[in-house]
Amino acid sequence: MIVVERASRTAARLLGLLLLGLTCVAAFGPAEAELRIDVYSPNPPEPMPIAVPSFSGTGSDQSRGQEVASVIAADLERSGLFRIVDPNAYIQDPQSLMSGPRFADWRIINAEALVSGSVQTQSDGRLRAEFRLWDVIAETEAAGQAYQTEPENWRRIAHIIADQIYERVTGESGFFDTRIVYVSESGPATERVKRLAIMDQDGANHRYLTNGDTLVLTPRFSPTTQEITFLAYYDNRPRVYLFNIDTGQRELLGDFPSMTFAPRFSPDGNSVIMSQAQDGNSDIYVMDLRTRSSRRLTTDPGIDTSPSYSPDGTQIVFESDRGGSQQLYVMGAGGGGAQRISFGPGRYGSPVWSPRGDLIAFTHLSGGQFAIGVMRPDGSGERILAQAYHMEGPTWAPNGRLIMYFSEGSTGQGRSARLHVVGIDGRTSWTVPTPLDGSDPAWSSLLP
Amino acid sequence: MRLKVFPLFAAVLLLVACGSSEETVTTGGGGTVVTPSTGGPRAGTIEDFQVNVGDRVFFALDSSELSGEARSTLDRQAAWLNQYPQAQLRIEGHCDERGTREYNLALGDRRANAVRNYLVAQGISASRLDTISYGKERPAVVGSNESSWAQNRRGVSVITSGAPIN
Known part of the structure; x- marks a missing residue:
């Protein structure tokens, strides 16, 4: 079972909803208009450059954090709507990213969107993962969610996060958790x-x-x-x-x-x-x-x-x-x-x-x-x-x-x-x- | 997951068993069929049906119409089936690869039934004839060319019981 920690459209199709005190998603005002891909445009736009650094994690969670980020990045890139900015160019490290993006560091490598997140094995053995999607240009948070699940479901969490990002940016439901x-x-x-x-x-x-x-x-x-x-x-x-x-x-x-x-x-x-x-x-x-x-x-x-x-x-x-x-x-x-x-x-x-x-x-x-x-x-x-x-x-x-x-x-x-x-x-x-x-x-x- | 035993195997084993016991009788001098001196198949066997009668007919592209050649093969099959009234047939309908999977299943069924209906019209009891469509799932030969396709668009009469293998 995967527990979602904030209400959303995706949450409606998941079992057991828990609310969690993540910081509020920034107002869906001008930022939403900018971080947007029109999938119906007759002239397909260039793929959106997005940075997906490793999710932060300590000890044995560190490699899981890398794996979660790479599954999300692969999903988004395959959709043809996103281009993953080369991870070698990332300036800000995943740990410091948890206290907020230094947007200038991401703008300078031409990322328009940024995904940050963390994974943590909890005392009951379950895995807790959270992510935030950032609009690098508008310097706002565009989406965010936290999940808890059995550790073996980690790939589903990554796919669900990719679906959330896809949905937020295109206005369409995703197809990754399938x-x-x-x-x-x-x-x-x-x-x-x-x-x-x-x-x-x-x-x-x-x-x-x-x-x-x-x-x-x-x-x-x-x-x-x-x-x-x-x-x-x-x-x-x-x-x-x-x-x-x-x-x-x-x-x-x-x-x-x-x-x-x-x-x-x-x-x-x-x-x-x-x-x-x-x-x-x-x-x-x-x-x-x-x-x-x-x-x-x-x-x-x-x-x-x-x-x-x-x-x-x-x-x-x-x-x-x-x-x-x-x-x-x-x-x-x-x-x-x-x-x-x-x-x-x-x-x-x-x-x-x-x-x-x-x-x-x-x-x-x-x-x-x-x-x-x-x-x-x-x-x-x-x-x-x-x-x-x-x-x-x-x-x-x-x-x-x-x-x-x-x-x-x-x-x-x-x-x-x-x-x-x-x-x-x-x-x-x-x-x-x-x-x-x-x-x-x-x-x-x-x-x- | 549990799967049932594949009955085809059981049928084949049965036929093998029949064949060998018949063989014993024959070598004991009780055989009623004279084997041709050329060493060809013994009459009334599945091998005889395949080699001397012809177990298959061929169809044109996307067609289930029986050609003149197909009808004469089926005339021979009907005569053989009249001679060996214990034999039961399963008629397989097959297609070449140049069609979609589900359409070819329907076309294979059409072909198998064209063969069946012809044999029934020649006086073979429908209770001796079963049909099955394999669509394009079981090609006789491998290849994506006219000659392979022609050999794969076929109706095959398979004797499932009532005759020894050889």
């Missing part, structure tokens, strides 16, 4: 071993959820992030399953006579939408997780699959070849009235509605190439964000600003598959480290 569930791959292409695996958004705390005996595909998080739904070939019967990450319990979802696949949770977490393939015809069904009753939403003889809800739960985007080739359609959550939204050359698949509701991410296949792109829910504004022979499977960061996907390619030794992230504004991209090959990523909501 996890990725994906399919870890190994072995030759003809006998690929696939295992579910889970890790933090930055690749840390990696662990496997299945042992590789059975083919598993397309894991997706519930909104609570405690459960996933996925496709598995247990007993040679490809079916959709639920899996509880905390307990390791696996449950067959429904009693369908034939293959079920392409599952996704509804935004409220109360149902799972998926396809059933019966006698060569795939249609979309929704199953209520409380009553376990299912309802068929499409009836045409074509392939209807890869359904994804709009964040308000009223609409579903899916792919269908009812018009002759694989294209994207939007229909009401009750089924019926499907309208085609993709009209470019080639085929469109694996649509995923952004958590913000403004965009739909998809895989595009054209001219022997795969691409990841976005379009508005009415099909306008189509943009391609990444392209290669083979890439697919987009998943949204919870703030709708980034998309993760996977790409496959041949190497000298055989096949390789990697998870990548691209910002929808094209300002940033990176590869997520995985121990083995990785595919079918799913990005969680911010952790509760």
